[in-house]
Amino acid sequence: MAKKVGVLLAGCGVFDGSEIHEAVLTLLFLDQAGAQIMCMAPDMDQPHVIDHTNQSSMDRKRNVLVESARIARGAIVDLKTVNAEEIDALIVPGGFGAAKNLSDFAVAGPQAKVHPEVHRLLNEMVEAKKPIGALCIAPATVAKALAACHPKLTIGTDKGTAAAIEAMGAKHHSCKVDEICVDETHKIVTTPAYMLGPDIKHIAVGIEKLVKKVVQLA
Amino acid sequence: MAKKVGVLLAGCGVFDGSEIHEAVLTLLFLDQAGAQIMCMAPDMDQPHVIDHTNQSSMDRKRNVLVESARIARGAIVDLKTVNAEEIDALIVPGGFGAAKNLSDFAVAGPQAKVHPEVHRLLNEMVEAKKPIGALCIAPATVAKALAACHPKLTIGTDKGTAAAIEAMGAKHHSCKVDEICVDETHKIVTTPAYMLGPDIKHIAVGIEKLVKKVVQLA
Numbered sequence: 001m002a003k004k005v006g007v008l009l010a011g012c013g014v015f016d017g018s019e020i021h022e023a024v025l026t027l028l029f030l031d032q033a034g035a036q037i038m039c040m041a042p043d044m045d046q047p048h049v050i051d052h053t054n055q056s057s058m059d060r061k062r063n064v065l066v067e068s069a070r071i072a073r074g075a076i077v078d079l080k081t082v083n084a085e086e087i088d089a090l091i092v093p094g095g096f097g098a099a100k101n102l103s104d105f106a107v108a109g110p111q112a113k114v115h116p117e118v119h120r121l122l123n124e125m126v127e128a129k130k131p132i133g134a135l136c137i138a139p140a141t142v143a144k145a146l147a148a149c150h151p152k153l154t155i156g157t158d159k160g161t162a163a164a165i166e167a168m169g170a171k172h173h174s175c176k177v178d179e180i181c182v183d184e185t186h187k188i189v190t191t192p193a194y195m196l197g198p199d200i201k202h203i204a205v206g207i208e209k210l211v212k213k214v215v216q217l218a
Numbered sequence: 219m220a221k222k223v224g225v226l227l228a229g230c231g232v233f234d235g236s237e238i239h240e241a242v243l244t245l246l247f248l249d250q251a252g253a254q255i256m257c258m259a260p261d262m263d264q265p266h267v268i269d270h271t272n273q274s275s276m277d278r279k280r281n282v283l284v285e286s287a288r289i290a291r292g293a294i295v296d297l298k299t300v301n302a303e304e305i306d307a308l309i310v311p312g313g314f315g316a317a318k319n320l321s322d323f324a325v326a327g328p329q330a331k332v333h334p335e336v337h338r339l340l341n342e343m344v345e346a347k348k349p350i351g352a353l354c355i356a357p358a359t360v361a362k363a364l365a366a367c368h369p370k371l372t373i374g375t376d377k378g379t380a381a382a383i384e385a386m387g388a389k390h391h392s393c394k395v396d397e398i399c400v401d402e403t404h405k406i407v408t409t410p411a412y413m414l415g416p417d418i419k420h421i422a423v424g425i426e427k428l429v430k431k432v433v434q435l436a
Contacts, residue, residue: 012230012238013288020230020289024242024418031419052287053294060278069270070231071238076271200242201249 002036003218006087008079008118009041009068010097014194015050017064019095021200022135022193022207023071026093029211038087039076041068042115047100064101079117084124088218091211094136094193103141110167114145122146131187131217133210137161139190143170146186154181156192178205180213189213220254221436224305226297226336227259227286228315232412233268235282237313239418240353240411240425241289244311247429256305257294259286260333265318282319297335302342306436309429312354312411321359328385332363340364349405349435351428355379357408361388364404372399374410396423398431407431 007026011017030037043065049058069076084090092098099105105112114122122145125132134142139153140161147169154175155161162172173181177196182189191206225244229235248255261283267276287294302308310316317323323330332340340363343350352360357371358379365387372393373379380390391399395414400407409424 014291017288019291020238021242021245021291024239025246027239028243028418028422031417032422051284052290052292053284055292066269066271070235072270073232073237073239074270074273199249200246204246204250 002034003088003215005030005035006090007039008092009039009071010101011046011064012067012070013052014095015052015055016046016048017067017095017097018093019194022093025204025207026091029208033211033215035215039072040079040082041065042079042117084128084130089131089214090125091133092138094138098138099140103144105140109164112144114141119145126186131214133189133214135191136193136195140165143168149186151186151188152183153188153190156195177202180209187217220252221306221433223248223253224308225257226310227257227289228319229264229282230285230288231270232313233270233273234264234266235285235313235315236311237412240311243422243425244309247426251429251433253433257290258297258300259283260297260335302346307349307432308343309351310356312356316356317358321362323358327382330362332359337363344404349432351407351432353409354411354413358383361386367404369404369406370401371406371408374413395420398427405435
């Protein structure tokens, strides 16, 4: 039977939401792996809306669930309606939204607060021994949510971010863009994606490996 | 030397912009084919902004270039600054933006007006004998812009849309989602993508073929 895999989105666009290439490649490789996909996002206002032509702040309100629906072509549910019983695995693409909306790691660092529904679902997944995949900067939010487990994960090779992740109780493992880091104990799979890049063909290699490993562990 | 391929975007989201999966897969396959990518979009207000969770209209203003920049991760230029001399080929992903922003085919049918800069660049490409790729509904805009050439192209198998395309002077060729239609005379390559779908793994097959053919013709 097809594995049902949740994809937790955080908006639509690298600077204030989910990184679009990472999210779409996750969907592509999940579909190619025969998985059933369930996109979800928190129903919350974005703290920032960024003009992606110049990275300036736009004085507009946008909602994370509504913007995430663009990547999901409308096939998306409110995160708060999802529990670990109904999915076999969960993947979190990167982008600043993963560290500004799903938690506030991008501004608060190791003192980050994780969105309560993100915290709940990630902990439910670990308790149910179901795999979690996280790309790019998303492992920082996973590290904070699962600090009590001391997960092993990667955000690539950036020393400052790695130190912040270790300050939250996780173990950081340096990784190239075409590699994955696997915490076999907690079934957590991570890959650097656009933390290293540089281009879409490079991130695709690591994301395909991550998706295959997550589906295999499910 | 790497071929330089323009990707003409029309916003960010299937219901009011470029279809995100089609656009990202175009970028992936171009990068894998060794092409240099130049994203572009018209600097114009969107006539519609659609809430992708329920397809209702949102009473907000958005700009096509600014929203397209989300897909391009900021690496995008204003369409009006681009001419056919500086690119070897041009690809237009689909989504309603390709038929509401690049032209108004989605509302006006065969009486559609094409955005003047889109009309200019498409005609420059044909005059320079440089290839054009178009996905999903984007061939309808190409058909109108290049009506004088009577191009051969596909939007899949939808009879109403095919009839509208033929009413504009083009020749429609029915095509499956994993196939491409090639007009060798005008170097125009088209594939149905999400006009047929149903899923991302299916559209990826036709889009990869289209990108390879466009790069080969360049």
